[in-house]
Amino acid sequence: MWQDLGAALCLMLVLEGMIPFLYPGKWRQMVQRLAEVDDRTMRTIGLISMVTGALLLYVVKH
Numbered sequence: 001m002w003q004d005l006g007a008a009l010c011l012m013l014v015l016e017g018m019i020p021f022l023y024p025g026k027w028r029q030m031v032q033r034l035a036e037v038d039d040r041t042m043r044t045i046g047l048i049s050m051v052t053g054a055l056l057l058y059v060v061k062h
Helices: 002-022 024-035 039-061
Strands: none
Touching: 002 024
């Protein structure tokens, strides 16, 4: 289990690092826009992301 968790975290870092590496200017603009988003919207986006990730993981594992 810990090996799978470690692999998932490493893959997450690779995927999250691709956009700033490939498109640093666009990444900076997106981060600036995200800084202007209110907390409620940010929490909603985070919740949707977590639920979607959990559902996709369930589908992949079963």
